[in-house]
Amino acid sequence: DTAVSQTPKYLVTQMGNDKSIKCEQNLGHDTMYWYKQDSKKFLKIMFSYNNKELIINETVPNRFSPKSPDKAHLNLHINSLELGDSAVYFCASSQEAGGYDNEQFFGPGTRLTVL
Amino acid sequence: AQSVTQPDIHITVSEGASLELRCNYSYGATPYLFWYVQSPGQGLQLLLKYFSGDTLVQGIKGFEAEFKRSQSSFNLRKPSVHWSDAAEYFCAVGSDNYGQNFVFGPGTRLSVLP
Numbered sequence: 001d002t003a004v005s006q007t008p009k010y011l012v013t014q015m016g017n018d019k020s021i022k023c024e025q026n027l028g029h030d031t032m033y034w035y036k037q038d039s040k041k042f043l044k045i046m047f048s049y050n051n052k053e054l055i056i057n058e059t060v061p062n063r064f065s066p067k068s069p070d071k072a073h074l075n076l077h078i079n080s081l082e083l084g085d086s087a088v089y090f091c092a093s094s095q096e097a098g099g100y101d102n103e104q105f106f107g108p109g110t111r112l113t114v115l
Numbered sequence: 116a117q118s119v120t121q122p123d124i125h126i127t128v129s130e131g132a133s134l135e136l137r138c139n140y141s142y143g144a145t146p147y148l149f150w151y152v153q154s155p156g157q158g159l160q161l162l163l164k165y166f167s168g169d170t171l172v173q174g175i176k177g178f179e180a181e182f183k184r185s186q187s188s189f190n191l192r193k194p195s196v197h198w199s200d201a202a203e204y205f206c207a208v209g210s211d212n213y214g215q216n217f218v219f220g221p222g223t224r225l226s227v228l229p
Contacts (some may be wrong), residue, residue, distance in 0.1 A: 005156075033217075041153075041203055041217040090158060102147060102209040102217060106158035 003027050004107040006091050012113045013081055021076045021110045023091030031055075031097045032074035033104065034066060035090040043090070049074055050066045081114045088112070117142035117208045119159075119220035127226040128196050136191040136223050138206030146191040147209035150180055154202045166190065176200070201227045
């Protein structure tokens with residue numbers, strides 16, 4: 001069984017469109033994350049939710065809006081896509097939001113290409 | 116806030132040779148340290164982690180890492196590299212603070228020559 005899954009795996013879209021990426025974890029974890037990995041492989045956290053509540057919100061454009069319907073899901077909605085949004089987006093989860101059990105389990109990533 | 120540096124952007128080793136990937140961190144308290152590996156087109160997989168206790172930590176796939184507080188380092192080692200180890204390696208530092216960022220280093224790309 002896949003621990004952290006993301007859909008879609010690839011997403012190609014035009015500038016200005018609105019798109020969503022879905023993430024689900026079946027590990028029973030309390031905390032979920034979204035990361036952006038740019039073309040140089042640099043990983044930057046975007047958001048973190050603990051039990052459906054936002055706990056980390058880095059400086060990302062407000063075109064990005066995370067939604068957590070329950071603690072097993074954290075979806076990422078992006079409005080008015082721009083060329084610079086092209087990247088690989090990773091979802092992750094961890095049992096705790098800090099400490100030793102902050103080990104994060106990653107999904108396979110969603111490669112977003114904005115044309 | 117914590118930070119992580121990985122001085123080597125790209126390392127090439129021959130198959131069977133030993134490997135050491137460097138990681139230096141900056142954090143005011145005792146850090147939680149992690150090494151992850153990312154194979155091409157894949158997500159990240161945890162190799163090992165450290166918080167306290169024995170400063171030499173054993174991980175999966177034959178990797179180990181040594182925590183040196185005096186040098187603020189957490190270097191990853193493997194005595195004999197296999198071609199399948201070619202990947203991107205990320206060092207990361209977490210904290211005990213609820214909600215504090217889990218910070219990744221910039222990564223080191225490992226190439227393995229046959």
